[in-house]
Amino acid sequence: MSINQARRLAVAPMMDWTDRHCRAFHRALTGRALLYTEMVTAPAVVHGDRERLLGFDVVEHPVALQLGGSDPAQLAEAARIGEAFGYDEINLNVGCPSDRVQSGRFGACLMREPELVADCMAAIREAVAVPATVKCRIGVDDQDPEVSLFATVDACAAVGIAVFIVHARKAWLKGLSPKENRDVPPLDYGLVRRLKRERPHLNVSINGGIASLGAAERLLAEEDGVRLDGVMLGRAAYHEPAILGQADRRLFGEAVADIDAFQAVERYRPYMAARLGEGVALSAMTRHMLGLMHGRPGARAFRRILTVEAIRPGAGLEVLDRAVEAVREAEARRDQAT
Numbered sequence: 001m002s003i004n005q006a007r008r009l010a011v012a013p014m015m016d017w018t019d020r021h022c023r024a025f026h027r028a029l030t031g032r033a034l035l036y037t038e039m040v041t042a043p044a045v046v047h048g049d050r051e052r053l054l055g056f057d058v059v060e061h062p063v064a065l066q067l068g069g070s071d072p073a074q075l076a077e078a079a080r081i082g083e084a085f086g087y088d089e090i091n092l093n094v095g096c097p098s099d100r101v102q103s104g105r106f107g108a109c110l111m112r113e114p115e116l117v118a119d120c121m122a123a124i125r126e127a128v129a130v131p132a133t134v135k136c137r138i139g140v141d142d143q144d145p146e147v148s149l150f151a152t153v154d155a156c157a158a159v160g161i162a163v164f165i166v167h168a169r170k171a172w173l174k175g176l177s178p179k180e181n182r183d184v185p186p187l188d189y190g191l192v193r194r195l196k197r198e199r200p201h202l203n204v205s206i207n208g209g210i211a212s213l214g215a216a217e218r219l220l221a222e223e224d225g226v227r228l229d230g231v232m233l234g235r236a237a238y239h240e241p242a243i244l245g246q247a248d249r250r251l252f253g254e255a256v257a258d259i260d261a262f263q264a265v266e267r268y269r270p271y272m273a274a275r276l277g278e279g280v281a282l283s284a285m286t287r288h289m290l291g292l293m294h295g296r297p298g299a300r301a302f303r304r305i306l307t308v309e310a311i312r313p314g315a316g317l318e319v320l321d322r323a324v325e326a327v328r329e330a331e332a333r334r335d336q337a338t
Helices: 020-027 042-047 050-054 072-085 099-103 107-112 114-127 145-157 189-198 213-220 235-239 241-250 261-277 282-289 299-309 317-337
Strands: 009-011 034-041 063-068 089-094 132-136 163-167 203-207 230-233
Touching: 020 034, 020 241, 020 261, 020 282, 034 042, 034 050, 034 089, 042 050, 042 063, 042 072, 050 072, 063 072, 072 089, 072 114, 089 107, 089 114, 107 114, 107 145, 114 132, 114 145, 132 145, 145 163, 145 189, 163 189, 189 203, 213 230, 213 241, 235 241, 241 261, 261 282, 261 317, 282 299, 282 317, 299 317
Parallel strands: 009 034, 009 230, 034 063, 063 089, 089 132, 132 163, 163 203, 203 230
Antiparallel strands: none
16 A cells, blocks of 8 residues: 555644554554654754653554754754654644744744745655655634645645645644634645645545544545545544544445444454563553443443553553443343343
């Protein structure tokens, strides 16, 4: 499978969420989707604990490293380090709106500096053999998205960048929190489709407000002769991860059975057992599973057991077994009552 095929569905980078344990869990549900790391700043990669920041398990492939920064030389060095760790793609964050990111002159505020973004991407592209890609907003604050989006994309395309993931909202850097920036600015899917229509040679994926696989399918469908190359799911994939178990069939067209929640647990167990053997706390892994049983009988008990018991010293896979059994028992009671 090529990396471009994997981009048909990507799971978004989310700070404090999409760590290596989360990605291994998501891989238990989908073999095809492209997974992204949390954003890691280039200075941290160059000067920090690389194994802690970049280490990942082979089961995660295909997996992309997302970098934050605005210094081309530093980003190039961080990209080289990421490639050496085995990442399949290096992505530059031009979309995060947090105050910390703004003060460091990276993330969404770079939408105001398309030539600097292009310089950064030229340096990354020159440094690595794997694809170099951009994740951006359609604009910030008082920018005209029809100008800012195309300016950023065209500047990067001019230095050889061909893959763009577009969060179809502005970021309002003044007056909105990062959480509000995920919901308040209106979505403009039409502008992203226009980008693909007018730049058909570019690979364009869409992100923002995609709450289900059905919504993803609709966005991937051809409309007025335009077909987007991919969708990126964020919070929907995290809060209701079981939907990823249908992705290989529904979005990639594979003739495979869906992976249900119970199967995903079994597929994730070997990874969990290995990490527990290394001293990783059970809660570091189960925290990403809390939404797995969403909508099923016993889902509340599943969450409660994992939340309360997984944090106890020495907690092991028996806690997960109890949580799963609570769901099975609840479903059995439902079936007996019908």
